[in-house]
Amino acid sequence: MSEHPTIEQYEKSIQEGHYRAYKCVDCGAVLALPAGTCYGCGSNKMDWTDVSGKGKLISFTVIHIAPDEFADEAPYYVAIVELEEGSRISARLSGFDPLKPEEVKLGIPLVLAYEKGKSGKTYLAFKAA
Ligand SMILES: [Zn+2]
Known part of the structure; x- marks a missing residue:
């Protein structure tokens, strides 16, 4: 343990x-x-x-006006993802154009990814599976 x-x-x-x-x-x-x-x-x-890293998209929003710390990174997606294990988490959504949210479909399969912010900090992110 x-x-x-x-x-x-x-x-x-x-x-x-x-x-x-x-x-x-x-x-x-x-x-x-x-x-x-x-x-x-x-x-x-x-x-x-450890988790499988697989999940599906439950909901998302596009952040246009970000807190100061992330201001340089806007616009970006913040998604709610339901893990295969059944628990939900909020994370960035990678690989989609933040100016075309109509192209993002709820329920699509996602896999765990990571995104490096301009600050050098790594964020939890998910991308299309
Ligand atoms: Zn318990």
Whole structure:
């Protein structure tokens, strides 16, 4: 059993291009976003789990006016993706023209990718499978 997962390690795993989700030790639920307690059973015993990286697009929005930190990167997509494991996460959407959102179809299969921002920070992203 690995060490108790922390937000810091979670962020670091994305920076290193090795995204991992939380997994509830008690009921096995996969939590794509870090949480202190399981939203399935309320347990606070968490471990890491690797995910398949496959998912589908649930919803998205185009950010035109970004917070200062990301201002140089706008416009860009922020998507809600449902992982194959059943948990949802928000991430960038890569490989689509942000000026043509009508070309992005809900429900399309996606795979985990990473996007390097202009700041040098790596973001969790998904692209068409
Ligand atoms: Zn649980």
